[in-house]
Amino acid sequence: MCLGGTVRNAMNRASSAWLFLTPALLVLGVFFLLPVLAGLGLSLTDYDLYALADIRNLRFVGLANYWELLHRPLFWDALGHTLYFVIVGVPLSMLASLGTALLLNSQAAKLKPLFRTALFAPVVTTVVAVAVIWRYLFNPQSGVVNFVLTHLGIGPIDWLGDPHWAMPMIILFAVWKNFGYNMIILLAGLHAIPADLYEAARIDGASKWRQFRHITLPALAPILLMVGILTVSGYFQLFAEPYVITEGGPLQSTVSVLYLMYNEGFKWWNMGTASAVAFLLFLVMFAATALLWRFGGGRGEAA
Amino acid sequence: MKFARLIGIVALAVLVALPAGCAAPAQQGITLEFWTIGPEGEAVAQLLPAFEQANPGIRVRVQRIPQTAAHEKLLTAYAGDSLPDVVQIGNTWIAEFAALHALEPLQARVAHSGVVRADDYFASAWATNRVDGALYGIPWYIDTRLLFYRVDLLREAGFAAPPRDWAEWQQQMDAIRAKSGDKRWGALLPTNEYDQLLALALQQHVSLLRDGGRYGNFQSAGFKRTLSFYVGLFKRGDVPPWTNVQAGNPWQAFGRGDFVFYFSGPWNIGEFRKRLPASQQDDWSTAQLPGPGGPGDSVTYGSSLAIPRTSRHQDAAWQLVEYLSRPDVQVRFYELLGDLPARRSAWQDSTLQGDPKLRAFHAQLEHMRPTPPVPEWEQIVNMMQQVAARAVAGQLSIDQATAQMDAEAATILAKRRWVLDRQHGHAQ
Numbered sequence: 001m002c003l004g005g006t007v008r009n010a011m012n013r014a015s016s017a018w019l020f021l022t023p024a025l026l027v028l029g030v031f032f033l034l035p036v037l038a039g040l041g042l043s044l045t046d047y048d049l050y051a052l053a054d055i056r057n058l059r060f061v062g063l064a065n066y067w068e069l070l071h072r073p074l075f076w077d078a079l080g081h082t083l084y085f086v087i088v089g090v091p092l093s094m095l096a097s098l099g100t101a102l103l104l105n106s107q108a109a110k111l112k113p114l115f116r117t118a119l120f121a122p123v124v125t126t127v128v129a130v131a132v133i134w135r136y137l138f139n140p141q142s143g144v145v146n147f148v149l150t151h152l153g154i155g156p157i158d159w160l161g162d163p164h165w166a167m168p169m170i171i172l173f174a175v176w177k178n179f180g181y182n183m184i185i186l187l188a189g190l191h192a193i194p195a196d197l198y199e200a201a202r203i204d205g206a207s208k209w210r211q212f213r214h215i216t217l218p219a220l221a222p223i224l225l226m227v228g229i230l231t232v233s234g235y236f237q238l239f240a241e242p243y244v245i246t247e248g249g250p251l252q253s254t255v256s257v258l259y260l261m262y263n264e265g266f267k268w269w270n271m272g273t274a275s276a277v278a279f280l281l282f283l284v285m286f287a288a289t290a291l292l293w294r295f296g297g298g299r300g301e302a303a
Numbered sequence: 304m305k306f307a308r309l310i311g312i313v314a315l316a317v318l319v320a321l322p323a324g325c326a327a328p329a330q331q332g333i334t335l336e337f338w339t340i341g342p343e344g345e346a347v348a349q350l351l352p353a354f355e356q357a358n359p360g361i362r363v364r365v366q367r368i369p370q371t372a373a374h375e376k377l378l379t380a381y382a383g384d385s386l387p388d389v390v391q392i393g394n395t396w397i398a399e400f401a402a403l404h405a406l407e408p409l410q411a412r413v414a415h416s417g418v419v420r421a422d423d424y425f426a427s428a429w430a431t432n433r434v435d436g437a438l439y440g441i442p443w444y445i446d447t448r449l450l451f452y453r454v455d456l457l458r459e460a461g462f463a464a465p466p467r468d469w470a471e472w473q474q475q476m477d478a479i480r481a482k483s484g485d486k487r488w489g490a491l492l493p494t495n496e497y498d499q500l501l502a503l504a505l506q507q508h509v510s511l512l513r514d515g516g517r518y519g520n521f522q523s524a525g526f527k528r529t530l531s532f533y534v535g536l537f538k539r540g541d542v543p544p545w546t547n548v549q550a551g552n553p554w555q556a557f558g559r560g561d562f563v564f565y566f567s568g569p570w571n572i573g574e575f576r577k578r579l580p581a582s583q584q585d586d587w588s589t590a591q592l593p594g595p596g597g598p599g600d601s602v603t604y605g606s607s608l609a610i611p612r613t614s615r616h617q618d619a620a621w622q623l624v625e626y627l628s629r630p631d632v633q634v635r636f637y638e639l640l641g642d643l644p645a646r647r648s649a650w651q652d653s654t655l656q657g658d659p660k661l662r663a664f665h666a667q668l669e670h671m672r673p674t675p676p677v678p679e680w681e682q683i684v685n686m687m688q689q690v691a692a693r694a695v696a697g698q699l700s701i702d703q704a705t706a707q708m709d710a711e712a713a714t715i716l717a718k719r720r721w722v723l724d725r726q727h728g729h730a731q
Contacts, residue, residue: 049678050722052382053403057722139551161549163696249495249546251696252689266375268682 043275052269065276075277077252078260079284081167085256086235086288089171093231094224096175097182102216104183105190116187120180127177131244134173135160138245160246163253170241170254177241178234182227189223190216225296229289236285257281333619335363336387338377340606341370343391343444346640347627354626361619374681381405386611388620392440394431394607399678401434407610407617410438418625423646427603427671434676440607441624442645444636447601448498448592449667451565451575453557455586456487460563465590469532472564472593476541479563489541490564491557492533493550494695497688498602499566502592504529505672506599512712516677517720519712521687521705528595530691530701537695544695554578557587568604572660573641589663591670603671605645643668679715686711 043065045051051058069075100119104112122130137143138159146156159169193216201211217224239262242254248263255263257277265274339347344367351363366387368376374396380386381403392400400406413419419441421429428442452465460479466472476489492499504511507525512518520526536542543550543562550556557565558579565571575587592599608627610620626632633644634652643664644650650665674680687708694704 046718048718049378049399049403050718052378053405057718059721135548140549141551141556158549161545246548247495247546249548249692251692251698268679269378 039275039278042271043279045272047271049269061272065272066280069273069276069280074252074255075257075260075280078255078257081254082236082238082256082258084167085171085174085238086232088168089174089235090228090231092171093175093179093235094182094228096179097186097227098220098224100179101183101186101190102212104187116184119183122177123180125177127240128244130177131173131241134169135245138169161250163251166246166250166254170238170245173245174235174238174241178231182231185227186220186223189220193219221296225292228296229292232288232292233285236281236288257284333361333616335361335389335616335619335623337363337365337389337391337623338368338387339365339391340368340373340393342640343606343642344368346636346642349639350627350632350635354623357626358619358622361622363623381611384613386613388610388614388616389623390609390611391443391606392609394428394440394442394603394605395674395680397432397439397607397609398434398676398680400609401437401439401676402678405611405613406439407612407614408437408439409441409610409621412621413438413441416625419628423630423648425645425647425668425671427673428605428645428668431603431673431676432607440609441628443606443608443627444633444642445645445668445671446568446570446604446606446643447664447667447671448502448566448568448604449601449663450490450590450592451557451567451571451587452590453560453563453586454588456560456563465588466593468593468597468599469595473536473539473541476536476564477539480541485540487560488543488562490536490566491545491550491553491562492536492542492566493547494537494544494692495546495548495688497684497691498568500529500533500688500691501674501684502566502601503533503599505602505674506592506594508600508672510675512675512677512683512716515723516675517716517723519683519709519716521708521712527701527705530694530705532595533691534694534701558583569643569664570641589660591663591667598666598670600670600672601667603673605643677716677719679719682715683712686715 044060044062046059046061046065103109104116104119109115138145140146140156140158140160143159145159150156157165159165197215197219198211201215206214237258238256239258242248242256242259243262246254248255248259258281261274261277261281264270264277337347344365348365351365355362373393377386377390377392377396377400381400386405392406397406413421424442425445428445432438432440432442450465456479457465457475460475460482462475462478466475479487479489504526507523507529509520509523509525511520511526513520537544547553553565553567554571554574555578556562557575572589576584579587592601594600608624610617610624614620627636628646630644630646630649630652633646633649634654636642637644637649638654643661644655649655650668655661655665674684677683690699690704690708690711693699694701699707
């Protein structure tokens with residue numbers, strides 16, 4: 001009797017758990033799983049304007065969209081630009097976040113609330129509005145940035161027209177725009193480190209650097225990993241910045257994978273190709289995140 | 304669909320609820336949905352009261368779509384079965400929406416119309432509305448590209464008149480540059496805008512696509528001549544290799560005299576009048592595009608009025624199209640907004656004849672060429688400019704660039720070839 005009661009009890013608990021989960025699962029299913037599956041299906045077809053006009057013009061093409069993309073120089077260029085943005089932008093962004101968080105957390109810092117707000121402000125501004133202002137600032141002829149650089153003796157740089165300088169400018173913009181968010185998270189992490197650890201280290205005569213290396217970093221490691229993963233997946237989805245500032249140019253040097261997808265899908269209505277681009281980007285992001293997880297996880301264990 | 308049914312039920316309920324004494328004449332209750340793109344909506348709203356007065360049964364509701372979102376919005380509306388009764392449509396999009404069977408053919412209505420007469424329209428503008436023999440839109444206003452130039456600076460360099468052909472144009476720009484000690488550029492041709500190269504390419508009278516729009520024709524001798532001339536302007540240093548993002552504010556730069564020729568469209572007549580000081584208003588003018596051997600052709604842009612197939616008030620919609628096509632209404636529209644009338648007779652009006660800066664446009668309108676009517680055109684012409692920009696940057700030779708344009712055009716047109724071959728197969 002007693003045993004049966006436990007089983008029934010467990011079953012009841014399981015079914016009520018499912019009952020509570022149902023709304024969330026339904027929402028996830030309808031608004032996430034279904035569109036993803038539809039997108040996957042779409043990427044195996046050549047859905048385009050002609051198919052929109054007459055469904056008999058729709059062909060199932062298998063993996064042809066993927067195959068063609070992998071043979072298209074522009075796709076590899078876009079992937080290269082995106083990786084460049086991620087590989088340079090993410091570490092810069094993390095360093096800026098960590099640096100400002102440490103400064104704000106230090107004993108010597110004055111007017112903390114003011115600086116915290118000021119440094120966080122770019123995060124809550126609208127990308128498009130700020131990007132337009134940056135376009136003015138970095139204008140090669142009349143921009144403030146080149147004005148200052150020229151006075152410092154560094155020749156004017158063609159930020160918007162030179163294919164080598166457009167991406168660095170986009171990276172600068174993205175780092176400036178985004179570091180405040182991670183800064184706040186890291187600041188919370190710093191507050192959570194018990195002060196007596198530092199006190200003990202000081203008594204043992206540990207230098208500031210060794211305190212940072214052996215207390216702050218290990219304590220922050222899990223947060224750094226999470227922030228890193230979020231930043232990487234965010235930076236892979238580069239779109240608004242080049243869309244507004246450079247329109248993908250000059251010479252397509254700032255076309256990102258997502259920009260390519262937007263052009264294919266919403267400008268030229270090649271939904272099949274656009275979906276294939278999206279899934280390829282998903283695979284790349286999945287691999288990058290998995291690597292980061294392994295790498296970060298290993299370090300976490302060592303500490 | 305369900306939504307439409309819901310509206311139907313609500314409408315029915317309202318009708319039933321209305322007292323029988325209120326029953327109106329049969330015509331009453333027609334509300335035409337009219338979608339406009341960009342600033343036209345605001346101006347056309349001032350023309351509509353007269354139309355509604357003359358046609359008491361018809362009311363017009365104007366919806367304005369922003370320029371940048373217009374193409375997507377129209378496609379989405381088509382996919383969602385919610386296109387309006389009358390729509391303003393860019394004339395380079397006609398082929399695309401005709402391929403979608405989204406638009407009602409209008410040639411039968413034109414044949415019986417007392418207002419719309421084909422021969423009164425600028426020929427090229429009319430031609431952009433025809434796809435495979437059927438007419439899908441009536442030109443509403445015209446837009447083209449020609450040269451704005453600084454009269455004073457050109458005279459300073461020793462020339463009394465704007466250039467008539469390419470050789471003269473190049474000569475003038477060389478002189479301007481030399482005279483100013485390389486302080487001035489000859490012209491501004493932003494490397495990320497395709498209008499300029501396209502206009503110069505259309506002047507060659509060689510089709511940019513071949514085999515009925517199945518393949519690109521960029522390796523033709525004509526296009527290569529144009530591309531060599533275009534790339535040469537940058538190589539000689541007559542034109543800065545800038546995108547329009549780098550160029551910043553072109554009106555200021557034109558006013559400062561950073562460059563003497565500016566390749567642009569009719570809206571800039573208003574902009575220059577507004578943005579340049581009164582003392583400078585006599586220093587600029589407009590000129591027809593120079594061509595390879597004498598005055599050249601230009602692009603045919605502008606908007607047409609079209610009636611979507613799904614409209615349930617097509618007779619009333621046609622009445623609105625006819626009203627907006629009347630020469631006097633076209634002149635009024637020009638006065639409100641500065642859009643160039645698509646009808647020759649409207650240009651006889653004193654308002655248009657009296658403006659010296661418009662004269663070059665009037666001449667240019669008789670020298671325009673349509674772009675190939677294939678749905679993929681926008682994508683092809685964007686690709687053309689991207690490859691041309693790489694040639695300007697020195698990454699590709701003329702032969703490499705044109706070969707790449709043809710290769711990419713072939714890829715873009717692959718689906719079109721398949722669809723055409725299939726239709727052909729069915730027909731046989």
